[in-house]
Amino acid sequence: MQNFLDGLSRLIVKVSAAAGCFFLLLNIVDITAGVISRQVTGMSLVWTEELARFSMVGFVLIGAASAFAAGDNMSIGFAAGALPPRLRELCRLIAFLIEAVVLAVLVGYGIQNVMGGWTMRTMALQIPRAVPLMAVPIGMGMLLIVLVASYFGHGSGHPKEDGE
Numbered sequence: 215m216q217n218f219l220d221g222l223s224r225l226i227v228k229v230s231a232a233a234g235c236f237f238l239l240l241n242i243v244d245i246t247a248g249v250i251s252r253q254v255t256g257m258s259l260v261w262t263e264e265l266a267r268f269s270m271v272g273f274v275l276i277g278a279a280s281a282f283a284a285g286d287n288m289s290i291g292f293a294a295g296a297l298p299p300r301l302r303e304l305c306r307l308i309a310f311l312i313e314a315v316v317l318a319v320l321v322g323y324g325i326q327n328v329m330g331g332w333t334m335r336t337m338a339l340q341i342p343r344a345v346p347l348m349a350v351p352i353g354m355g356m357l358l359i360v361l362v363a364s365y366f367g368h369g370s371g372h373p374k375e376d377g378e
Contacts, residue, residue, distance in 0.1 A: 234277025275353030
């Protein structure tokens with residue numbers, strides 16, 4: 215089971231990083247196309263703003279697992295590092311449980327939103343609203359798996375606490 219969790223976490227981190235890079239590149243190309251269109255033709259491409267918004271959401275939510283594995287997450291490590299080892303471990307457990315519950319709730323509500331979004335279309339791109347909404351359950355699900363793997367000391371990018 216440990217090898218499975220470790221391998222899954224590594225795969226998720228790689229997919230998260232690649233997808234995050236893709237969405238960031240898409241965002242840059244899209245915004246550049248919009249600016250050039252306005253400067254050259256004097257008219258805006260209607261779909262560029264919507265695509266920029268959706269690609270930024272994808273970049274942030276899907277890339278979150280990779281960022282977490284790299285240690286780019288918010289934490290108050292200096293306070294935990296000053297605590298005795300048992301209290302530090304208790305704080306680590308409480309933080310893990312809060313993070314896991316919040317992520318699980320986001321995955322659950324994200325799935326509900328996706329299920330309800332197939333009948334509605336976006337304004338400019340005319341794609342089902344469920345497509346950009348998928349970033350929430352996919353990204354938060356990936357982050358939840360990496361969080362669990364990191365808490366139990368498996369997976370790539372196990373964030374180290376101060377004092378460890």
